[in-house]
Amino acid sequence: MADAVVIRVTRDAGFDAAVPLPAYETAGAAGADIRANLPDGDVLLEPGARALISTGLRIEIPEGFEVQIRPRSGLALKHGITLPNAPGTIDSDYRGPLGVIVMNAGDAPFVVEHGARIAQIVVAPVVQAEFALDSGLSETARGAGGFGSTGTN
Known part of the structure; x- marks a missing residue:
């Protein structure tokens, strides 16, 4: 395995250090589970509602990397809990509180409990592009075909 990328972490004051x-829950996991830190109590999400759920953390991502916030598949399947901006991106120069926008796309109320695994984070390399204005683009077989243009199968 390659050298691990080190993500420095601090806890915000007043949050539960426990x-x-x-x-990472398994040796082959791409995403590390991240938990709700709700010292003021659980959060009730009615169907269709969304909330910013605190993790109580701040992170320092090395330059050249990002952290992506992604939904947990079990919460999505069993309860309709998802992240409306998935994947969310945390840039390497952000040092603010780490919150997760959670949405209840299910048909029943859902309680986000203190300490519950609410999302997963994936660390990914970043390549920044140079955008160059040109008079035209190269041709491809697909061309300008949009959504669904490659067929239904």
Whole structure:
């Protein structure tokens, strides 16, 4: 395995230090589970509602990387809990509180409990592009075909 990327983490004052840091649940996991840190109590999400759920953390991402916030598939399948901006991106120069926008797309109320695994984070390399104005683009077989233009199968 290649050298691990180190993500430095601090806890915001007033949050529960007993809530675990992000962690990979299996050796082959691409995403590390991240937990709600709700010292003021659980959050009730009615169907269709969304809320910013605190993790109580701040992170320092090395330059050249980003952290993506993604939904957990079990919460999505069982309860309709998703992240409306998935994947969310945290840039390497952000140092503010780490919150997760959680949405209840299900048909029943859902309680986000203190300490619950609410999302997963994936660390990914970043390549920045140079955007160059040109008079035209090269041709391809697909061309300008949009959504669904490659067929239904």
